[in-house]
Amino acid sequence: MTTAARIADGPIVPIRWDDGTLDIIDQRLLPGEERHLRLSRCEDVAAAIGALAIRGAPLLGIAAAYGLVLAARDGRLEQGAALLRAARPTAVNLPRTVDLCLDIALTNPAAAVEALLNQAQRLESAEARACDAIVRHGAALLAGARTIMTVCNTGALGTGHRGTALGIIVQLADEGPVTAICCETRPLLQGARLTTWELSRHGVPAQLIVDGAAAAILRTGDIDAVVVGCDRLAANGDLINKIGTYGVALAAAAHGVPFVAAVTMSSIDRSALSGDDIRIEMRAPDEVLNLVDGVAALPGVAALNPAFDVTPAHLVSAIVTEQGVIRRADDPRVRRLRAAARNAS
Known part of the structure; x- marks a missing residue:
């Protein structure tokens, strides 16, 4: 190497x-x-x-x-x-x-x-073809969104091409003014380090927030939609994504903000009946304990460091794949998405 x-x-x-x-x-x-x-x-x-x-x-x-x-x-x-x-x-x-x-x-x-x-x-x-199709479908779905929250990194650095959730945000920014609200995404700050870097390369305005601020910002009503990626989607629609996604989904549901997952078909696992069937990676405690400027917590302090969490399917407003958009028809947040798209057109 x-x-x-x-x-x-x-x-x-x-x-x-x-x-x-x-x-x-x-x-x-x-x-x-x-x-x-x-x-x-x-x-x-x-x-x-x-x-x-x-x-x-x-x-x-x-x-x-x-x-x-x-x-x-x-x-x-x-x-x-x-x-x-x-x-x-x-x-x-x-x-x-x-x-x-x-x-x-x-x-x-x-x-x-x-x-x-x-x-x-x-x-x-x-x-690459899947990313192109997801961006096309996702940009149509979120046509009225101008301030969009996202988690982790779902651009070229995660897909090799245009990206999924981040690709949608970049496409929307090509069509009109968009601001991305980027969760820092612990433990390795992939939102802070990677997503803001990609957005800067595309000239898209980004505001970085600590993960703990997501719920408070969703409460203000200034967020039009949340769009996230996916590391695995279970057969029942449970979403496995970077740690912190579940909390954002809960807050989005509580405040009526559409929560959209951008998922390549290659990330769907029909053999896993639910998120409970999927092994969640636990990473080294040192990634948390030694995170800030190499300064560790006091000796003997333990840390749990899950890399992913499970967002139950009922919290997801819509799933965007390369084959199209799957909506929860009974979700009032879907009606908000449709109305925003109509207003944008």
Whole structure:
């Protein structure tokens, strides 16, 4: 694995297959520095995923596919698959991609590397098309929204392309004035570090808030909608997303603010009947205890550090996928969305 610094310019390209290696933006260093990692082994890809150098459900699937190309090239396909599957447990894209790629490789072992590379490139293209369609459907649904709250990072850094929830916000900003209210998103401040960085690249005004302020700001009535991404959607519509999403959804419901989830079909897990069936990743306590300027809490203080939470389906006003929009017809917040869209047109 090697590193190289680059000057930020042009579109955000968080992942790129380049002459037999995988080039990624090291997201741990943003926004202070845009540095790329060149990953030449599947072990490097798995380590980068585990450390959150690369993240976001759709992008994890793409990275895993390319990681298996490297594993097959080194004759370590099964070992590489095991490492990738164990790197992060919650987003369904990663294990689903690993299983699909293993099936492809075992079907034609003699040409496994070429077949896996073709599959990785197909997956990357499919996720790009999904983002485009989600942005189109989501922008139509939220046409009247001008102040939008979001959680975590759901742009190019999480999807490899335009993004899901963040892509919708950027598209709306292209059509009229929009302000994004960005929750900082603990434990690793992916909203603060990554979402505000992406929005600045697009020239979209952003206001950063601490996670604890979300409910108070939703109470003021100044937020037109909340739009979030998804790491896994259970069969019953329960939404698994970055920690803090559930609290925002509760506050949005309490104050009548539409709460919309932007979900690629690749993140839907019909084998999980509800959010209770999905393993929630617990990350190292040090990510919380040592967060501010490297200063730890007092010795002996413990920390719980879940990376995700479950938002029950009844709190979600609408789900935007590449195939269209699913609305809860009995949700008064959906009527508000429709009215806003009519007024905007």
